[in-house]
Amino acid sequence: MYSIALKMLMGDRGKYLGIIMGLTFASLLITQQSSIFTGLMTRTYGAITDLSQPDIWVMDPKVQYIDDVKPLQDMELFRIRSIQGVEWAVPLYKGLLKARLEDGNYQICNVFGLDDATLIGGPPYMLRGKLGDLRRQDAIIVNDVGAMRRLAKPPKVPGGKPEPLKIGDTLEINDHRAVVVGICRVSRTFQSQPVVFTTYTRATTFAPRERKLLSFVLVKAKQGENIQNLTTRIREGTGLAAYTAQDFKDLTYDYFMKNTGIPINFGIAVALGFIIGTAIAGQTFYNFTLENIRYFGTLKAMGATNGILLRMILLQALVVGAVGYGLGVGGASMFGHLLGGTELSFRLTKDLLIFSGGAICLIIVISALISIRKVMKLEPAIVFKA
Secondary structure, rough: OHHHHHHHHHHHHHHHHHHHHHHHHHHHHHHHHHHHHHHHHHHHHHHHOOOOOOOEEEOOOHHHHHHHHOOOOOOOHHHHHHHOOOOEEEEEEEEEEEOOOOOOOOOEEEEEEEOOOOOOOOOOOEOOHHHHHHHHHOOOEEHHHHOOOOEEEEOOOOOOOOOOOOOOOOEOEEEEEEEEEOOOOOOOOOOOOEEEEHHHHHHHHHHOOOOOOEEEEEEEEOOOOHHHHHHHHHHHOOOOEEEHHHHHHHHHHHHHHHOHHHHHHHHHHHEEEEEEEEHHHHHHHHHHHHHHHHHHHHHHHOOOOOHHHHHHHHHHHHHHHOOOHHHHHHHHHHHHOOOOOOOOOOOOOOHHHHHHHHHHHHHHHHHHHHHHHHOOOHHHHHHOOO
């Protein structure tokens, strides 16, 4: 019976390919849009991911996400260091500063100022140069994407390609000279701005003069110390907000989920993929069943029960669902691979594969139910009608 079901399904090539195309489109759109959404949301807390050394981030209680910097007084650093269970605590400056390029244009940069003594919080991957070179006079490290694109030097000949920044090139950051001593690789930022690393003292020199310039305090717990308990002691002892790295990621993620239109925009695209896939696959599968209704009637007249016919239809639905899901996920993966080096944010995870698979399963179940209803009410005598 199952071989007959597959022969019926694949015998009508037009309907068979039509169902697969509908499911492939649904799987592709759902997987692609969900992966872009995940990649975009991952960028919102990319800086937290890159700074893997600290266990706890300490900040002003009113901070809502990583880029919502509300400076602290420098004395807060010493108060945090005095709390029991703290192995070390270092300052971190984070701010948006203007860099003047060689052609006179300006570019906003995401500037990180690292602790002068330890350089904790530096980039995770150095492509050229060394992190210790930041101790040189006027030294900065620039991320590779910023060096190749937004901070690139103008072409030497009209119509030529811009020249990427290299070690030894200079910029002006807020009217201060800055010398490139290294190129690094970091997570892309949400706004895709160039990322610049320097020392804390130099960053506060670059920054406009304010009474408070300390953005965050990075804290490492002593070995064996319960991090959640230490977080609570820091909050109670200083009155500041303290989050583990994961909690700070969640805080940032929740802010963008609640206060931006990103979830709605991508949710609509995913919903459209589901609806269109259901409509195409459901209608085509129903037409396929109607055209083969006499064959189902013949099988019923020969003694096939409703249960057997039900399993035959479900097998047909599972086959087209598996093929359509595989083609759609494969197309989305190829899309992400081909555009991996661009500004596109794309992150395909195991959870998204499960989510997409569940959506396709739901589509084929709905499609099968539409057809099953017709077959269940079928009278075997239909085969004897002219």
